[in-house]
Amino acid sequence: MSTHVMAQHHPAEYQPPHHFPSARAEAEASKVGMWLFLATEVLLFAGLFCAYAAYKTLYPEIFKGAHKLLDLKWGAVNTMVLIFSSLTMALAVRAAQLGQRLNTVKFLAITWLCGAAFMGVKYIEYSHKIHVGLVPGQYYDMLGFTREFLEKFPQTPMSEVERLARGAHLFYGVYFLMTGLHGLHVLIGMGAIGWVLVRAMRGAFSPKFYFPVELVGLYWHLVDLIWIYLFPLLYLVG
Amino acid sequence: MTQLDPSSPANPEGHTPPKGGVSFYQAARGWKSWVFTLDHKRIGIMYLASVLVAFLLGGIFALLVRLELLTPGKTIMSAETYNRMFTLHGAVMVFLVIIPSIPASLGNFILPLQLGAKDVAFPRLNLLSYYLYVIGAVFAIYSMITGAVDTGWTFYTPYSALTPNSVISMTLAVFILGFSSIFTGINFIVTIHALRAPGLTFYRLPLFVWALYATALMQVLATPVLGITLLLLIAERVLKVGIFDPAMGGDPVLFQHFFWFYSHPAVYIMIVPGFGVISELIATFCKKPIFGYRAVALSSIGIAIISFLVWGHHMFTSGQSVVASMIFSFLTFLVAIPTAIKAFNWVATMYKGSIWLATPMLYALAFLWVFTIGGLTGLFLSTTATDVHLHDTYFVVAHFHYVMMGGTIFAFFGGLHYWWPKITGRMYNETLGKWSWVVTFIGFNMTFFVQFIMGAKGMPRRYYNYLPEFGPYHSFSTVGSWILGLGFFLTAYCLLSAIWKGKKAGDNPWGGTTLEWHTSSPPPLENFLTEPRVSGGPYDRT
Numbered sequence: 074m075s076t077h078v079m080a081q082h083h084p085a086e087y088q089p090p091h092h093f094p095s096a097r098a099e100a101e102a103s104k105v106g107m108w109l110f111l112a113t114e115v116l117l118f119a120g121l122f123c124a125y126a127a128y129k130t131l132y133p134e135i136f137k138g139a140h141k142l143l144d145l146k147w148g149a150v151n152t153m154v155l156i157f158s159s160l161t162m163a164l165a166v167r168a169a170q171l172g173q174r175l176n177t178v179k180f181l182a183i184t185w186l187c188g189a190a191f192m193g194v195k196y197i198e199y200s201h202k203i204h205v206g207l208v209p210g211q212y213y214d215m216l217g218f219t220r221e222f223l224e225k226f227p228q229t230p231m232s233e234v235e236r237l238a239r240g241a242h243l244f245y246g247v248y249f250l251m252t253g254l255h256g257l258h259v260l261i262g263m264g265a266i267g268w269v270l271v272r273a274m275r276g277a278f279s280p281k282f283y284f285p286v287e288l289v290g291l292y293w294h295l296v297d298l299i300w301i302y303l304f305p306l307l308y309l310v311g
Numbered sequence: 312m313t314q315l316d317p318s319s320p321a322n323p324e325g326h327t328p329p330k331g332g333v334s335f336y337q338a339a340r341g342w343k344s345w346v347f348t349l350d351h352k353r354i355g356i357m358y359l360a361s362v363l364v365a366f367l368l369g370g371i372f373a374l375l376v377r378l379e380l381l382t383p384g385k386t387i388m389s390a391e392t393y394n395r396m397f398t399l400h401g402a403v404m405v406f407l408v409i410i411p412s413i414p415a416s417l418g419n420f421i422l423p424l425q426l427g428a429k430d431v432a433f434p435r436l437n438l439l440s441y442y443l444y445v446i447g448a449v450f451a452i453y454s455m456i457t458g459a460v461d462t463g464w465t466f467y468t469p470y471s472a473l474t475p476n477s478v479i480s481m482t483l484a485v486f487i488l489g490f491s492s493i494f495t496g497i498n499f500i501v502t503i504h505a506l507r508a509p510g511l512t513f514y515r516l517p518l519f520v521w522a523l524y525a526t527a528l529m530q531v532l533a534t535p536v537l538g539i540t541l542l543l544l545i546a547e548r549v550l551k552v553g554i555f556d557p558a559m560g561g562d563p564v565l566f567q568h569f570f571w572f573y574s575h576p577a578v579y580i581m582i583v584p585g586f587g588v589i590s591e592l593i594a595t596f597c598k599k600p601i602f603g604y605r606a607v608a609l610s611s612i613g614i615a616i617i618s619f620l621v622w623g624h625h626m627f628t629s630g631q632s633v634v635a636s637m638i639f640s641f642l643t644f645l646v647a648i649p650t651a652i653k654a655f656n657w658v659a660t661m662y663k664g665s666i667w668l669a670t671p672m673l674y675a676l677a678f679l680w681v682f683t684i685g686g687l688t689g690l691f692l693s694t695t696a697t698d699v700h701l702h703d704t705y706f707v708v709a710h711f712h713y714v715m716m717g718g719t720i721f722a723f724f725g726g727l728h729y730w731w732p733k734i735t736g737r738m739y740n741e742t743l744g745k746w747s748w749v750v751t752f753i754g755f756n757m758t759f760f761v762q763f764i765m766g767a768k769g770m771p772r773r774y775y776n777y778l779p780e781f782g783p784y785h786s787f788s789t790v791g792s793w794i795l796g797l798g799f800f801l802t803a804y805c806l807l808s809a810i811w812k813g814k815k816a817g818d819n820p821w822g823g824t825t826l827e828w829h830t831s832s833p834p835p836l837e838n839f840l841t842e843p844r845v846s847g848g849p850y851d852r853t
Contacts (some may be wrong), residue, residue, distance in 0.1 A: 091837070093507065102432045102505035113535040120569055122540030124554055127565055181335070189553050210551035211783035221720045246552040250543070 100284035103127035103286060107288045111295050114258070118299055121251050125306060128243055128283055138237035139244035140310045142221055148308040151194050155297045158187030162266075166290045169283035174276055177286065181270040184293065188263040195256055202245070209246035215239065248307055255303060258296045265289045334736065338836040352834065355419030355440050356734065361444065362416050363803075365407035370799065372400035377792040378759070380785045383777050390775040394461035395476070395683050397773060401464030401558050402481060406488045407448055409715055410577065412723050413584035414530075415440070415495050418523050420734060424827035424834060425517045427508025427843040432501040436494050443491035449680035450484030453477075464772060465574070468555035468566040472547045479548055482541040489534045489541075492580075496530030498749035499523050509705060510824070510845035517825045517849040518594075518607055520610035522587025529576040529583070529618060537573035540566065564629050579618040581715055582682075583611055585722030586653055592725050593657050595823045596672035597664025600850035603656040610649035617646050627698045636695050643693035644653030650686055654679065669821070670744035674725030677752050678718060685713025688763065703773075706766025712759045724802060726750075731806055736833045743805040751798030757791025825849050 093099040105232050165180035205221050206214025218238045222229065269289050272278065278286060335352050345353055376396050379386045388396065419437065423430055431437050454477040462471040462478060471478050503516070503524050525748045544566070553559025594601045601607055623631060624637030657679060666672065686711045691697050701707065732738050758809060763838045765784040770777060777785060819828040830839050 090434075092432075092434070098505060102501050105496050105504055106433060106436075106501045109500060109531050110493075113493050113497075113531055116532060116535035117539050120536050120543070123569070124543070124565065126552075127562065130559075132560065200627075209546075210553055212550070238562055243553060246546075246550075246554055250552070250554075254539075254542075261626060 077247050087279060096281055100282075100287075103284050103288060104291075107291050111291060112297055114299075118251075118254065119120050121209050121247070121254065122302075122306075125247050125251065128247060129310070132240055132243060135237060135240040137311050138173065138222075138233075139218075139241035140307060141217070142225065142247070144201075145308050147194050147198050148304055151191050152194065152300065154190050154194070155300050158184045159294055159297045161187065162293045163289045164239045166283070166287050168213040169278045170280060172278075174273060174278070176301075177273045178270065181266055181273060182285075185263055185266045185270060186257045188259050188266065191259055192256065192263075195252065207241070208246050209242060209249050211243035218237060251303055251307065255296070255299055258299070262289075262293050262296045265292060321736065328374065332831065332835045332840055334831065335653060335836045336832040338831060347438075349430070349438055350836065351419050351423050351431045351437060352734075353839075355416055355421075356438050357441055358411060358419060358444070359416035359442075359669075361448065362408055362412050365403055365448065366412075369400055369403035369408055370796065371701075372396050374792055374796055376400055377789040379694075379775075380777075381784075381789045383779060383782060383853070391461065393775045395459040398460045398463050399455060402451065402460065402485070403462055403675075404715075405581075406485050406789075407444075407451065409581045410492055410773050411444060412494075412581075412719065413726060414499070414523055414526055414580075415444070415491075417500065417588070417723070417726050417730060418519075418584060419495075419531060419825055422502065422520060422523055423506070424830065424838055425520050425825050425828050426503065426506055427511060427839065427845065428506035429499050429837040429839075430506075433498050433506050436498050440491045440494040440498070440838075443487055443494070445785060447484045447486075447488035447491060450480050450487060450530075454480035454484060465570060466541075466544060467570075468544065468547065468563045468685050469557070470519035471544060472555060472743070479545055482544055486538055486541045489538050492530050493534045496527035496534070500525040500531065503527075508843045508845055513603065514608070515845055515848055516608070518590035518601060518604070518611075519584075519587035519825075521608040522583050522590070522611050523583075525615040525645065526580050526583045527581045528612075528615050533573045533576035533580070533619070536569060537577075540573065543569070546715055564626070564631065567626050568622065569628055571625045572619075575622040575625065576618040578715070579614055581719050583614060584720045584731075586721040588726035588729075589678050590653075591823075591825065592671050592675040594731055594850040595729070595821050596667045596669060596675070597661050598667070598822065598852065599660055599664040600848060600852070601656065602659040602662075603652070604837075604848065604850070606652050607656050607797070610652040613649035614646065617642065621646065624693050624698075627695050628702045640693055640695050642773075644690070645679075647686070649688065654683060654686075667821075670739075670748055671725045671729035671821075673745060673748045674721050674728065677748070678721045678725065681713050681717030681721065681755065684719055685710055688713065701766060702773055704766035705762040705770045705772055708772045709759045709762035709766060712762075713845065717755055717759070721755075727806060729821065730827075731809065731818030731826055732833070733832045735810050736816055737809045738816040738820060739805050740808035743801065743808075747797060747798055747801035747805050749798075750794060750801055754755050754791050754793070754795030754798045758788050758795050759791070761791075824852060 087096050089096040093102065094167055101246055141247045155283065161183045165177055165184060168176035195268040202208060204215030206212070208214075215238045218241050222234050222237065266289055269278075269286050272285065335350060345357065347747060348354060369606075375388070376393065379388050379393050380394070417751045419431070424619045457477045457480065458475075460466075460474075460476050460478055462474060462476075466478065466482060503520060507516070543552075544623070545552055547555050551559075552561075555563050557563060590601055590607060612796050621639060621643045623635055627636050627640075633794045657675075668698045688706070692701060692710060693708060728739065742765055761784045765781050766772075770784070818832050819829070820832075821828075826845070827834075829843060
């Protein structure tokens with residue numbers, strides 16, 4: 074959209090593409106387009122939420138047991154980070170709307186850093202899980218699960234741990250697919266934020282033309298919102 | 312034609328607005344003017360060419376499948392090759408041909424014209440959709456070269472998770488094609504909302520636009536679910552996640568639920584644009600406004616809504632609960648209501664119309680005939696008791712081809728003949744067009760009608776071999792497929808030769824009333840030399 078104004082440092086008057094009657098019409102149409110795209114994102118994740126619901130119903134005790142090995146502390150930190158980033162994203166959109174170039178850049182940069190922090194925490198969580206074998210399918214390590222579980226909950230009877238260990242791979246399958254797809258969306262979101270950040274630094278936006286920031290904001294809020302659902306469903310099921 | 316506002320500056324003294332000028336073909340030249348184009352008309356033509364090439368490919372697979380079934384046992388290929396052939400036929404025809412056929416090719420070309428717009432809302436996204444389609448097609452071809460797929464186009468687990476064939480590249484192809492379809496859908500919805508000409512209210516939209524709108528809604532809301540299903544299938548093959556694997560506590564029927572949650576709306580994604588084309592053809596060639604315009608328009612939206620609630624009718628024999636099957640059966644019957652609203656209103660439009668039996672109208676009549684057969688046999692399949700007998704037989708194959716091939720492809724051909732003069736500026740040979748129609752229609756019914764009979768007698772679908780008593784039906788069907796193939800070649804010749812040999816068509820050869828007929832053939836770069844203003848219904852005549 075509208076790369077022809079990118080290089081201009083002081084856009085006098087934003088010119089919409091020839092097929093739109095006005096800049097406002099272009100912004101409105103783009104927002105409708107983004108909302109539709111967000112609907113497709115919700116439906117993309119809906120498949121995974123359905124899979125979660127199906128297996129949670131089939132194996133409630135395995136979900137309750139296996140989720141205890143997720144790191145609640147890191148999960149909570151990540152939730153706070155993303156909620157905070159939604160705030161800074163909203164502030165960035167407002168700053169762009171008011172034509173405050175410096176604030177736009179500042180808030181976009183903070184939002185981007187929050188995304189990076191989230192991915193950093195996910196890296197810590199993932200690498201530990203992969204290290205001890207709490208991974209999906211054929212790479213899942215039953216012994217690793219037993220060792221981890223007994224270390225954290227030494228009081229649990231052995232028969233109970235064994236029962237959990239036999240089914241926990243399904244939970245980790247759902248966990249990695251859901252958080253993996255979400256993490257991919259965080260990365261895409263960071264890419265989009267980086268794109269409007271560069272354009273904001275070049276001074277591409279003005280009170281008459283800031284809808285790209287708004288579109289990226291909408292996308293980022295959805296990414297946050299999905300995590301708001303993932304956190305309780307995965308970390309707090311017990 | 313009352314549609315253009317006579318008082319508008321675009322239309323001084325009640326005359327038709329100025330036309331002519333340089334056509335979009337002449338506006339730019341060279342290969343770059345195509346490869347990097349943002350013009351919806353060029354993108355539509357590139358889609359059309361790609362879809363027709365894929366149609367040829369899928370058609371060759373179909374002819375090979377039918378040829379193999381000419382005699383019991385081995386005729387020309389091994390059972391393994393046969394499994395791949397019918398899978399490739401299905402996957403190519405569904406994902407590369409029928410889904411993009413009408414919306415992405417004719418829709419891309421005609422939709423902005425019918426709206427009086429200069430382009431679609433997001434021209435770059437439109438070009439991206441096209442290239443995603445091409446990339447998806449490349450993945451599909453890569454899959455064919457590296458061992459192909461033998462799962463059937465439905466990719467059912469657990470077999471698709473286990474077979475050594477190239478399932479991953481084929482599912483990735485379909486995943487990418489899905490995104491192409493989603494982006495086209497988003498683009499069309501926004502275009503219809505944002506870029507209608509002044510005075511063009513929703514209830515003045517041509518019915519083709521209504522149909523594309525309903526289709527786009529389904530593309531946007533259903534396709535992502537297919538996307539995640541295919542990602543899960545890939546995860547299943549690569550990581551052995553076990554979500555669809557009963558040995559690991561998973562459930563293969565969950566795959567079927569996911570798959571049909573997309574693929575049932577998908578069959579309406581395939582047919583609803585066809586309904587839109589038929590509405591245009593019947594209005595133009597009966598020289599009458601469509602009877603019950605609002606009912607026909609809203610029935611498209613009705614079909615779009617119901618389409619999301621019926622997926623379980625593909626799974627009556629999968630072991631889903633009896634209560635679920637009954638509910639899905641009931642909801643499936645509901646589809647008959649909006650569909651019948653359309654069929655009856657089309658017939659009512661023809662009543663006392665001055666019907667012009669040009670080739671496009673012949674395709675519309677053929678559509679009414681075969682789609683009604685296809686639709687009514689759908690009722691046999693949505694009734695749980697009869698479906699248990701007919702499930703996975705040739706009856707289903709025949710039903711599906713009557714609605715998808717006889718329905719969508721006939722509507723597509725009707726639309727191609729109808730808009731060919733608009734797209735190319737040339738008129739095809741009417742006599743040849745009619746003869747091609749006759750051959751295609753006979754070939755189609757020969758190929759598929761007998762399949763109802765042998766299906767009802769118990770011939771299972773997708774089988775390589777069959778009992779001798781099914782021999783006559785299979786041979787008859789195979790001979791029919793040759794006639795059908797001949798019909799397609801005649802049609803292709805008829806349309807292509809028009810480009811070189813056809814007479815100049817003029818701007819409005821059929822006396823159409825919708826906006827695309829108010830500009831020159833082929834249209835100028837920005838579609839209209841002056842912005843049209845609309846003051847009446849799409850099919851009003853004076």
